[in-house]
Amino acid sequence: MEQKFVEIVYELFGIKDLNLFMDISLKKLRDILHADAGSIFLYNDADNTLIFKYTQNDSIDLPFKEFAMPLDEKSIAGYVGVNKKILNIKDAYEISDSEPYRFNRDFDRFSGYRTRSMITIPLLNRKNDLIGVVQLINKKTEPYYFTKQDEIICHSLSGIIGVSLENSLLYSEIENMWEGFIKASIQAIEARDPITRGHTERVTNLTLKIASEMSKHKDIFPDFTLTKDQYTMLKYACLLHDFGKIGVKEYILQKAKKVSEDKLEKIKYKILYAHKAGFIGEDPQNLFEKIKKANEPTVLEEDISNMLNNLLHLNIEESAGQKIPILDNDEYNALIVKRGSLTEEERKEMEKHVLYTYVYLSAIPWTKELKDVPKIACMHHEKLDGSGYPFGLKGDEIHPYGRIMAIADIYDALTAKDRPYKKALPVETALSIIKKEGEENKLDINIINFFIDKRIYE
Ligand SMILES: [Fe+2]
Numbered sequence: 001m002e003q004k005f006v007e008i009v010y011e012l013f014g015i016k017d018l019n020l021f022m023d024i025s026l027k028k029l030r031d032i033l034h035a036d037a038g039s040i041f042l043y044n045d046a047d048n049t050l051i052f053k054y055t056q057n058d059s060i061d062l063p064f065k066e067f068a069m070p071l072d073e074k075s076i077a078g079y080v081g082v083n084k085k086i087l088n089i090k091d092a093y094e095i096s097d098s099e100p101y102r103f104n105r106d107f108d109r110f111s112g113y114r115t116r117s118m119i120t121i122p123l124l125n126r127k128n129d130l131i132g133v134v135q136l137i138n139k140k141t142e143p144y145y146f147t148k149q150d151e152i153i154c155h156s157l158s159g160i161i162g163v164s165l166e167n168s169l170l171y172s173e174i175e176n177m178w179e180g181f182i183k184a185s186i187q188a189i190e191a192r193d194p195i196t197r198g199h200t201e202r203v204t205n206l207t208l209k210i211a212s213e214m215s216k217h218k219d220i221f222p223d224f225t226l227t228k229d230q231y232t233m234l235k236y237a238c239l240l241h242d243f244g245k246i247g248v249k250e251y252i253l254q255k256a257k258k259v260s261e262d263k264l265e266k267i268k269y270k271i272l273y274a275h276k277a278g279f280i281g282e283d284p285q286n287l288f289e290k291i292k293k294a295n296e297p298t299v300l301e302e303d304i305s306n307m308l309n310n311l312l313h314l315n316i317e318e319s320a321g322q323k324i325p326i327l328d329n330d331e332y333n334a335l336i337v338k339r340g341s342l343t344e345e346e347r348k349e350m351e352k353h354v355l356y357t358y359v360y361l362s363a364i365p366w367t368k369e370l371k372d373v374p375k376i377a378c379m380h381h382e383k384l385d386g387s388g389y390p391f392g393l394k395g396d397e398i399h400p401y402g403r404i405m406a407i408a409d410i411y412d413a414l415t416a417k418d419r420p421y422k423k424a425l426p427v428e429t430a431l432s433i434i435k436k437e438g439e440e441n442k443l444d445i446n447i448i449n450f451f452i453d454k455r456i457y458e
């Protein structure tokens with residue numbers, strides 16, 4: 001028996017996940033005490049209730065439903081929680097009327113189960129505060145009720161379970177708090193960059209979906225793993241992948257067109273004047289339409305690019321002999337951008353967001369399991385051929401998680417429906433753009449083929 005105790009201590013103390021903790025501790029207890037069923041209630045001190053959190057039953061299989069009940073002496077679990085003492089009942093249907101608690105037969109009525117013997121144990125922390133209550137039901141071996149010896153065993157184990165449970169609860173509380181902080185940061189980032197609202201969450205969901213599917217297909221990805229810890233690490237890396245945008249100037253984040261409406265208007269008047277004064281023969285309205293087209297962040301067409309070159313060298317000569325270019329250097333440099341709305345300089349500034357992501361996240365004292373978050377988070381713009389940023393990593397230097405994120409990030413950018421200046425591409429077009437990047441050895445072609453074949457994007 002001592003050996004079993006030691007085993008339990010070792011096993012329970014390392015578990016941070018609350019559900020896993022409840023699952024294992026209840027199984028162990030039931031195993032030692034030969035109980036057919038069991039439940040765990042957690043104490044909620046905010047409203048002084050017991051929450052029915054977990055249940056196991058070897059005889060019947062019923063859907064689980066969480067519920068809360070007041071911590072008072074009217075119920076068996078409540079009575080044990082209030083008095084912090086083990087309660088051993090031979091038959092739940094024969095509780096004396098003199099007791100303050102009653103057995104609620106609803107479950108038995110609904111399920112056809114017959115609850116008979118029952119031992120209910122308070123779970124306390126080191127300070128003797130109530131953490132929860134465990135209930136073991138129906139002893140499966142003779143004498144078919146829980147004995148004094150069982151009570152002693154429960155008493156010794158309840159301390160171990162109570163303290164470990166508190167650790168596990170504390171851990172999940174910290175985890176919840178941390179996740180809340182991350183969500184708040186995302187809100188702050190996306191408030192500065194409203195055109196990409198929802199991007200982070202979508203990239204996170206898609207990346208985790210691809211990774212989960214990959215881990216199930218060992219035939220295609222024999223070396224790919226996704227343990228529970230790795231899943232959490234990847235989730236944080238995704239949620240924080242664009243965290244560095246906090247360091248990028250707002251006007252760059254929000255820049256939808258190449259030049260502002262004001263500047264566009266100014267160019268319009270210069271064209272009208274140049275036409276009137278005979279410097280240009282082309283219909284000014286026509287010319288201005290082309291400028292407006294050049295101002296869009298879509299791919300710049302060849303003939304429009306040529307037209308911009310001509311305009312750069314075309315000056316309006318004023319009567320005083322002063323020369324005014326129809327397009328000045330700044331306007332030209334902005335409009336001539338081949339794709340997107342940012343000038344070379346602005347693009348470089350924008351690209352720094354990943355470097356900032358790395359720097360900011362590296363300042364966090366991550367746990368051993370999460371230490372790779374900064375490294376993975378800043379891989380989402382790297383390309384297998386080394387043409388990506390911020391570090392220009394190549395091939396195997398880019399972790400599979402980083403490769404998945406890169407695909408999810410591009411897929412979302414192409415198909416996002418919430419960018420007012422940019423139409424969402426149809427899924428088929430987005431997939432063919434991504435596939436092309438795979439064939440050019442920029443993105444991982446195996447993951448892309450898997451993503452498309454298994455229709456993970458749906
Ligand atoms: Fe990014």
Ligand SMILES: [Fe+2]
Nearest residue numbers: 203241242409
């Ligand atoms: Fe992103």
